Amino acid sequence: MQFRRSFLLTAIVGCTLPAGVMAADPQPTRGGTLNSILWPEPPGLVLGLWVNSPTLLPATKIYEGLLSYDFNLNPQPALARSWEVSADGLTYTFKLQPGVKWHDGKSFTADDVVFTFNEFLTQVHPRSRTVFQRTRASKIDDETVVFKLEKPFAPLIRSFDAIGGPIVPAHIYKGTDFRNNPHNAHPIGTGPFKFAEWQRGQYIHLVRNDDYWRKGMPYLDEIYYRLIPDSASRALALENGQALLATQNDVELADVGRLKAMPHLAVETKGWEWGAPISWMTFNQRRKPLDDKRFRKAVMYALDRNFIRDTIFFGLAKVATGPIHSSSPFYDANVPKYEYDPKKAEALLDEMGLKRDANGLRANIKLLGLPYGEVWNRFNEYVKQALKRVGIEVTIESTDVAGWGDRIRNWDFDLAVTYLTTLSDPVLGVARSYISSNIKKGMLFNNESGYSNPKVDELFAKSETTVDEAERKKIFSELQRILVDDVPVAWTVELQWPTIYNKRLHNVIINGLGPNSTFAEVYLTPK
Amino acid sequence: MGRLSRALIWIGKSLAVLVAIVVLNFCLIRLAPGDPATVLAGEAGASDPHVLAEIRQQYGLDRPLPEQLAIYLRAVVSLDLGFSYRNQRPVADMILERLPATLLLTGSAFLFALAIGIALGSAAARRVGRWVDSAISVAGLVFYAMPIFWIGLLFVLLFSVALGWLPPFGMRSMIPPEGAAARSLDVAAHLVLPALTLGLFYVAVYARLTRSSMLEVQHYDYIRTARAKGLPEGRIVRAHILRNALLPVITIAGIQAGQLVGGAIVVETVFAWPGIGRLAFDGLLQRDYNLLLGIFVICSVMVIFFNMLTDIALSIADPRIGAS
Numbered sequence: 001m002q003f004r005r006s007f008l009l010t011a012i013v014g015c016t017l018p019a020g021v022m023a024a025d026p027q028p029t030r031g032g033t034l035n036s037i038l039w040p041e042p043p044g045l046v047l048g049l050w051v052n053s054p055t056l057l058p059a060t061k062i063y064e065g066l067l068s069y070d071f072n073l074n075p076q077p078a079l080a081r082s083w084e085v086s087a088d089g090l091t092y093t094f095k096l097q098p099g100v101k102w103h104d105g106k107s108f109t110a111d112d113v114v115f116t117f118n119e120f121l122t123q124v125h126p127r128s129r130t131v132f133q134r135t136r137a138s139k140i141d142d143e144t145v146v147f148k149l150e151k152p153f154a155p156l157i158r159s160f161d162a163i164g165g166p167i168v169p170a171h172i173y174k175g176t177d178f179r180n181n182p183h184n185a186h187p188i189g190t191g192p193f194k195f196a197e198w199q200r201g202q203y204i205h206l207v208r209n210d211d212y213w214r215k216g217m218p219y220l221d222e223i224y225y226r227l228i229p230d231s232a233s234r235a236l237a238l239e240n241g242q243a244l245l246a247t248q249n250d251v252e253l254a255d256v257g258r259l260k261a262m263p264h265l266a267v268e269t270k271g272w273e274w275g276a277p278i279s280w281m282t283f284n285q286r287r288k289p290l291d292d293k294r295f296r297k298a299v300m301y302a303l304d305r306n307f308i309r310d311t312i313f314f315g316l317a318k319v320a321t322g323p324i325h326s327s328s329p330f331y332d333a334n335v336p337k338y339e340y341d342p343k344k345a346e347a348l349l350d351e352m353g354l355k356r357d358a359n360g361l362r363a364n365i366k367l368l369g370l371p372y373g374e375v376w377n378r379f380n381e382y383v384k385q386a387l388k389r390v391g392i393e394v395t396i397e398s399t400d401v402a403g404w405g406d407r408i409r410n411w412d413f414d415l416a417v418t419y420l421t422t423l424s425d426p427v428l429g430v431a432r433s434y435i436s437s438n439i440k441k442g443m444l445f446n447n448e449s450g451y452s453n454p455k456v457d458e459l460f461a462k463s464e465t466t467v468d469e470a471e472r473k474k475i476f477s478e479l480q481r482i483l484v485d486d487v488p489v490a491w492t493v494e495l496q497w498p499t500i501y502n503k504r505l506h507n508v509i510i511n512g513l514g515p516n517s518t519f520a521e522v523y524l525t526p527k
Numbered sequence: 528m529g530r531l532s533r534a535l536i537w538i539g540k541s542l543a544v545l546v547a548i549v550v551l552n553f554c555l556i557r558l559a560p561g562d563p564a565t566v567l568a569g570e571a572g573a574s575d576p577h578v579l580a581e582i583r584q585q586y587g588l589d590r591p592l593p594e595q596l597a598i599y600l601r602a603v604v605s606l607d608l609g610f611s612y613r614n615q616r617p618v619a620d621m622i623l624e625r626l627p628a629t630l631l632l633t634g635s636a637f638l639f640a641l642a643i644g645i646a647l648g649s650a651a652a653r654r655v656g657r658w659v660d661s662a663i664s665v666a667g668l669v670f671y672a673m674p675i676f677w678i679g680l681l682f683v684l685l686f687s688v689a690l691g692w693l694p695p696f697g698m699r700s701m702i703p704p705e706g707a708a709a710r711s712l713d714v715a716a717h718l719v720l721p722a723l724t725l726g727l728f729y730v731a732v733y734a735r736l737t738r739s740s741m742l743e744v745q746h747y748d749y750i751r752t753a754r755a756k757g758l759p760e761g762r763i764v765r766a767h768i769l770r771n772a773l774l775p776v777i778t779i780a781g782i783q784a785g786q787l788v789g790g791a792i793v794v795e796t797v798f799a800w801p802g803i804g805r806l807a808f809d810g811l812l813q814r815d816y817n818l819l820l821g822i823f824v825i826c827s828v829m830v831i832f833f834n835m836l837t838d839i840a841l842s843i844a845d846p847r848i849g850a851s
Binding site: 040041043044050051052053054124125126127129130179180184185199200201202226227228229230232233236237239240242399400401402403404405406407409420421440442443444445446 | 573578579585615616680697795798799809812
């Protein structure tokens with residue numbers, strides 16, 4: 001067994017300096033209540049059973065993973081204090097934190113970890129199931145767990161966060177029907193905050209875990225997640241200080257600039273490095289003329305994505321150059337560029353033989369919009385105008401979340417707007433949209449465009465089993481160049497969701513998990 | 528026909544209407560694309576076939592539609608409204624939990640609208656063509672025409688943000704005060720803005736209705752007779768004009784009362800009021816079939832109940848109606 005130096009190093013650094021940002025704020029104050037905004041109401045709070053975004057915000061304070069990840073997605077200690085990966089990439093050994101207690105007072109041990117990965121997540125987690133089905137966890141002693149693989153799986157080291165790999169208590173779930181376990185109404189974790197009460201339609205109340213394993217933490221006494229259904233009311237709550245924190249889509253982007261100008265509020269766009277959300281339009285390549293690469297390129301040239309960034313997203317976005325998010329260690333900016341160039345778009349359409357008719361139109365396509373509020377409606381309107389300019393008539397189809405999902409999974413669309421978190425490793429969050437083995441009717445968030453390229457399939461497969469990071473970088477660079485040239489989907493922008501918080505609140509965004517980190521370090525200065 | 532048999536016919540009719548509503552709503556909801564599992568997958572950004580199949584099986588969504596309808600009807604007959612997929616709780620519990628909040632909001636708005644509307648309407652009718660009449664008409668028209676969510680937001684801006692007098696949203700303070708009296712006051716303070724917003728819309732309706740109805744009635748012969756008898760003006764207005772003028776107002780009020788449960792979605796959303804309207808709206812977006820059907824059933828029962836009350840109220844105001 002051999003140490004992977006970089007990981008071990010970060011482990012040691014992480015242990016001695018649990019929160020790098022604390023150096024700037026030497027005296028965190030104990031106490032205080034954090035009133036945070038939450039919307040929509042989550043379906044449940046047990047991480048793993050539910051991974052919807054409103055679940056994550058409160059649940060990541062209750063549950064923890066073995067690791068956490070910094071802004072560059074380097075692993076940091078969490079429930080694991082150190083770890084080693086063997087040189088062949090087939091054995092992962094985790095040393096667990098000593099003296100950790102579940103919220104009900106029972107001790108946390110290696111048995112909980114083994115149960116979580118071998119039995120719980122592999123059955124219920126909608127995303128991590130397939131990741132951990134490749135591994136077999138076993139207990140060495142109460143503080144040591146070993147994961148064995150049959151074949152190397154390089155993304156594994158970036159899969160142990162609380163969202164993808166939350167540790168659940170074996171003494172509560174073992175041998176039960178996980179989905180119908182009565183304890184699901186009262187989640188038990190190891191995190192810095194304990195579940196206290198959920199008043200449906202009003203709030204979720206978490207209280208300080210006095211036995212938290214990081215001594216002296218958390219600093220806050222309690223957190224209230226206030227359910228406020230109207231976005232104007234949410235902005236007001238931040239303005240008048242009734243709420244101290246909002247994130248993601250809580251506030252309409254149009255309001256963010258106004259709030260940012262207020263002396264008591266701060267806006268942070270970092271903290272989504274782990275999620276790495278990219279928005280794009282999926283071409284249904286089973287339909288003409290969307291099956292023609294030239295048509296797809298023409299769409300790319302016809303869109304002024306700088307305009308989309310600045311005007312539609314109010315600057316809270318970054319132009320996406322391809323399938324991999326710019327915060328990923330595997331991002332390569334050196335790919336074919338699609339600068340705004342309507343002439344080029346028209347030339348490509350001419351070349352295809354799609355000439356303008358008497359009304360100046362070359363083609364008719366339908367655009368299935370994303371039902372997530374005003375920003376996305378404006379986005380649709382812009383696409384309609386921009387494509388009309390090069391002779392493509394766009395009919396906007398609006399729907400709600402259920403209708404949108406149903407249309408996409410049954411391939412009933414021409415062009416569909418979507419955004420997806422591309423996650424901590426391209427194998428986990430990017431490959432799913434492009435590999436041909438993932439063309440599955442009836443399911444969401446797979447290769448809905450029907451794009452198929454054997455070379456792409458082969459490279460993604462190779463990137464899974466290649467252990468060396470430098471080698472993987474090369475593979476992903478090649479993949480990015482091929483995909484960007486093939487344009488299976490029209491990437492528009494990387495979303496930079498704003499986290500808006502009261503300046504009395506400190507240490508809010510300190511790593512790549514952003515508002516979905518544990519908040520053990522968050523503290524509140526008195527008024 | 529005896530009173531008993533009339534009541535029996537009425538009950539039979541109501542039950543038939545109720546069953547028809549359940550079946551119709553069941554079919555309507557299923558016509559909407561997507562199902563609860565799709566919504567959950569959509570929100571999670573992940574859709575694993577195994578997990579989705581498990582969820583559909585757990586909810587019984589994998590069974591044929593007629594079978595699902597039969598199961599639901601059987602449950603409703605035994606007064607069981609089923610289980611909410613999304614919230615993992617019995618629908619009846621959720622509705623009962625939200626019902627008081629909605630009834631408090633819509634009830635206060637209703638009484639406020641009725642009292643103020645009738646008062647303003649009679650005031651306008653008695654001073655027809657004068658400035659009071661014009662002022663009431665204009666104000667009524669403005670509140671009637673303005674979108675309700677807009678009035679709500681303006682009130683919040685004025686009374687909560689600028690003046691800081693009243694809480695902007697929610698039903699209770701984030702840290703509720705000690706003691707029952709203080710807590711009631713706290714809820715009352717939260718109630719003012721949403722009830723006012725919802726009520727003002729109906730104030731306009733009742734004021735205009737009362738005004739036009741009174742204007743019509745006061746030219747009737749029996750009013751002239753009353754005046755000729757030398758009755759005092761106040762008594763003429765109250766006992767002769769208003770009582771007869773109120774019939775259309777009661778009819779409209781009855782219709783509004785039937786909507787007390789479901790009619791406040793917009794206001795409940797703007798003010799984060801934890802009521803039924805919002806529950807229904809969320810339930811629709813999340814395709815929470817059982818929850819939606821449960822709310823429809825309760826709303827239908829309320830409409831039927833208030834129709835009955837309206838009939839009774841009309842027969843009290845005008846005994847001739849009961850006799851016919």
